[in-house]
């Protein structure tokens with residue numbers, strides 16, 4: 001098995017730069033369209049409860065503008081459910097949120113919240129919106145994701161990427177093995193497997209080579225690299241490395 005690996009480009013941090021000054025520039029919709037032109041297979045955007053980057057109007061405008069799938073990241077709240085159902089993305093990805101965190105620190109606790117999550121995801125499934133759960137590489141959470149009826153899991157790759165960046169080689173290898181093993185388990189349970197958070201040109205290839213992983217969502221590094229090389233070359237280089245790893 002070695003299906004094509006999709007690249008979802010997360011454009012949140014274009015909005016972070018815009019919001020630093022107010023006004024309209026840089027425009028996340030323009031970034032989404034450019035990402036599409038550059039060969040992205042999907043656009044990911046996270047409407048945080050505190051609206052620190054993407055805002056409600058961005059999400060609606062991105063959905064309207066692009067012709068590739070939109071992956072709508074959100075906390076599992078009633079407010080976000082109503083917005084996502086009105087936006088009609090291809091998929092929602094439920095993520096944990098803590099107001100004070102700098103970024104998404106961990107995965108969703110599915111195992112301890114399975115009854116609520118089963119009921120929460122039902123309206124999305126009725127509306128034809130695929131449901132992804134952003135979880136840590138943890139067997140309990142993978143099994144619970146299958147149990148609640150998720151279509152997809154996105155494995156939080158942050159611990160692997162951090163260990164890679166900090167040169168903690170033992171931790172990096174241990175975290176990679178967890179990602180690989182949980183991808184295999186999830187696939188065997190009928191879940192589609194994605195991974196994301198923290199990938200760079202240096203860290204992406206081992207995970208891109210895992211055959212059960214069919215999509216990577218990558219944002220912060222690509223947007224940062226775009227400052228130096230431009231958005232299209234930054235996306236194309238990530239795409240090249242992913243394809244090379246897939247071999």
Ligand SMILES: CC(=O)[C@@H](O)[C@H](O)COP(=O)(O)O
Nearest residue numbers: 012046073095102103104197
């Ligand atoms: C869930 C996730 O990994 C993405 O949303 C990514 O982290 C970008 O958003 P933040 O930087 O706001 O966490």
Ligand SMILES: NCC(=O)COP(=O)(O)O
Nearest residue numbers: 010196197198218219220
């Ligand atoms: N779900 C992960 C994502 O969309 C991008 O994360 P990052 O590359 O911005 O860390």
